[in-house]
Amino acid sequence: MLTYYFDLALRSCRRSKALTALVVLLMGCGVATCMVSFAVFRAAAADPIPWKSGQLFVPQIDNFGPAHNWKGEPPIMLSYTDAVALLHARQARRQVLIYGSKWTVLPDDARQQPSPQEGDAVSSDFFAMFDARFRYGGGWSAHDDDQRASVAVISSALNQKLFGGADSVGREINLDAHVYRIVGVLDDWEPRPRFFDVMSTFDAFGHPRQLYLPFSRAIDLQKATSGQFYCSTNTVDPDLPDWNSVLHSECAWIVAWVELPARADAARYRDWLRNYAAEQQRLGRFGWPPNVRLSDVMQWLHQDSFNVIPKSSALSLIVSVSFLLICLVNVIGLMLARFMRRAPEIGVRRALGASRGAIYRQFLTEAAAIGLAGGVLGLLLTALGMAGIGKVFEPEIARLARLDASLFLLTVLVAVLASLIAALYPTWRAAQVQPAWQLKSNG
Structure with missing residues (x-):
C-alpha cells in the first residue's frame, strides 16, 4: 500500500507543480536556515572533552565573603594561597593549577626579531588530565615541578616556526632571556572551546597557546598573569606593590582543576x-561559613559569571527556529489549499469504501514525500550556507561547524517531520470530507 500511496502522491505533485514547488522551497529555506544556525550553535556549545567531562572539576572557594561575592557564588578563580593548598593536599587523582602569561621568544639568530608568545603556566598533571596529544616527547614530571625546572612544552606551530617541524625534544628555547629545555611538542591539539583556560585567554575560541611551562617556575620568575586578576573590595588594592604581596593577597587569578573518576x-x-x-574560618582568615563549589566541565562552561557560548550563536538559532515556524505556518495554509482542492476526489474514494484512516495515510505519505524533497533542497542550501557562515559568525567558531553525517541526516529528518506536522491539520480536514455532499454537488 505504501507504494500505492507514493504513486498517488507523485500524480498529485504533477497536477499542481507550482504549489508543490512553493511548498518544497519554503521547507528547504526554513530547514536550511535552522540547520546552519544549529551547526554553529552545536560547535560552540559542544562538550569539549565528552569522554571524561564528568570526571574533571573546578573547585571554588569563597575568600571574598558574602558582602563581596557575586549573588552568593564563590569567585570562579582562586587566590595563590588556596590554589597551592589544593595542589599540595593531593586529594584527587590529578590536580592542576593554571594561569596565563606572556613570554618573549628570543631567537638564536641575532638578525631575527624576538617574538611575543602567549603561554600557560601549568602543573605537571595538566597534559595527562586533559589528554593532550604529543607529536614528540611528553610533559614534565612532578619532580620537575618540585625542582622548579626550566623545561617547556611547545606547540607544533611554534616547533615548525623555530625548528622546521623536526623533533626538537632536548633542544633549548630562550624565553625572556632564560633558557628552557624542550621536553615535548604537542600535536595539533586545539580543544574548542579552551575550557580549561577560559579565564586566562578571554577568548575561549581564539588561537591556542604556544607555550606551556611549569607553574612553580613561573611563580619563581614572578611572571604576572595575562588573564583576569580581581580582588574583593575588602582586600588590598589591585595595584599590589610587589610579587610577595600578590602571592599573599586574597586576589583571585589562578584556575584549579581536579580529576575525580567516580x-x-x-x-x-x-x-x-x-x-x-x-579550617580557614577557624584560623580567622574567613569570617563567614564555608562557601564552596565543585563544578564539572559543562557546569563550569555554563556559569553565569561568564558566557563561553557566544550570544550571537544562541540568538541566531532562536531566530532561525522562529523562521522555520513561520515557514511551517505558510506550509499549513498551502497544504490545506492543496488538499481541499481535491475534495471531490476524496469524496469519490470515501464513497467507494476508503476509510478515514486510508485518507490519513494517503495524504501524510504525500506530505512526507514533499518533506523529503524539501530536505534534499535543504541539504543543498545548508551546504551553501555553511560555505559562507564565516561572514556572519565569528571566524573562530564558524570554522568549527561541519556538515557531517549527523547534520545530513538531521536536516532530512527535520524536513520530513516538519512537513508531516504541517500536514496534520490539512489531512484531518481532508478526512472529514462527507462523500454524500461531494457526490451531490458533482451530480
Missing part, C-alpha cells in the same frame, strides 16, 4: 573543600 570521589572532595574552608 561520583564518590567527587563527594569526598567536596567534603574536603568544606573542611578546608571551615
Whole structure:
C-alpha cells in the first residue's frame, strides 16, 4: 500500500507543480536556515572533552565573603594561597593549577626579531588530565615541578616556526632571556572551546597557546598573569606593590582543576573543600561559613559569571527556529489549499469504501514525500550556507561547524517531520470530507 500511496502522491505533485514547488522551497529555506544556525550553535556549545567531562572539576572557594561575592557564588578563580593548598593536599587523582602569561621568544639568530608568545603556566598533571596529544616527547614530571625546572612544552606551530617541524625534544628555547629545555611538542591539539583556560585567554575560541611551562617556575620568575586578576573590595588594592604581596593577597587569578573518576570521589572532595574552608574560618582568615563549589566541565562552561557560548550563536538559532515556524505556518495554509482542492476526489474514494484512516495515510505519505524533497533542497542550501557562515559568525567558531553525517541526516529528518506536522491539520480536514455532499454537488 505504501507504494500505492507514493504513486498517488507523485500524480498529485504533477497536477499542481507550482504549489508543490512553493511548498518544497519554503521547507528547504526554513530547514536550511535552522540547520546552519544549529551547526554553529552545536560547535560552540559542544562538550569539549565528552569522554571524561564528568570526571574533571573546578573547585571554588569563597575568600571574598558574602558582602563581596557575586549573588552568593564563590569567585570562579582562586587566590595563590588556596590554589597551592589544593595542589599540595593531593586529594584527587590529578590536580592542576593554571594561569596565563606572556613570554618573549628570543631567537638564536641575532638578525631575527624576538617574538611575543602567549603561554600557560601549568602543573605537571595538566597534559595527562586533559589528554593532550604529543607529536614528540611528553610533559614534565612532578619532580620537575618540585625542582622548579626550566623545561617547556611547545606547540607544533611554534616547533615548525623555530625548528622546521623536526623533533626538537632536548633542544633549548630562550624565553625572556632564560633558557628552557624542550621536553615535548604537542600535536595539533586545539580543544574548542579552551575550557580549561577560559579565564586566562578571554577568548575561549581564539588561537591556542604556544607555550606551556611549569607553574612553580613561573611563580619563581614572578611572571604576572595575562588573564583576569580581581580582588574583593575588602582586600588590598589591585595595584599590589610587589610579587610577595600578590602571592599573599586574597586576589583571585589562578584556575584549579581536579580529576575525580567516580561520583564518590567527587563527594569526598567536596567534603574536603568544606573542611578546608571551615579550617580557614577557624584560623580567622574567613569570617563567614564555608562557601564552596565543585563544578564539572559543562557546569563550569555554563556559569553565569561568564558566557563561553557566544550570544550571537544562541540568538541566531532562536531566530532561525522562529523562521522555520513561520515557514511551517505558510506550509499549513498551502497544504490545506492543496488538499481541499481535491475534495471531490476524496469524496469519490470515501464513497467507494476508503476509510478515514486510508485518507490519513494517503495524504501524510504525500506530505512526507514533499518533506523529503524539501530536505534534499535543504541539504543543498545548508551546504551553501555553511560555505559562507564565516561572514556572519565569528571566524573562530564558524570554522568549527561541519556538515557531517549527523547534520545530513538531521536536516532530512527535520524536513520530513516538519512537513508531516504541517500536514496534520490539512489531512484531518481532508478526512472529514462527507462523500454524500461531494457526490451531490458533482451530480
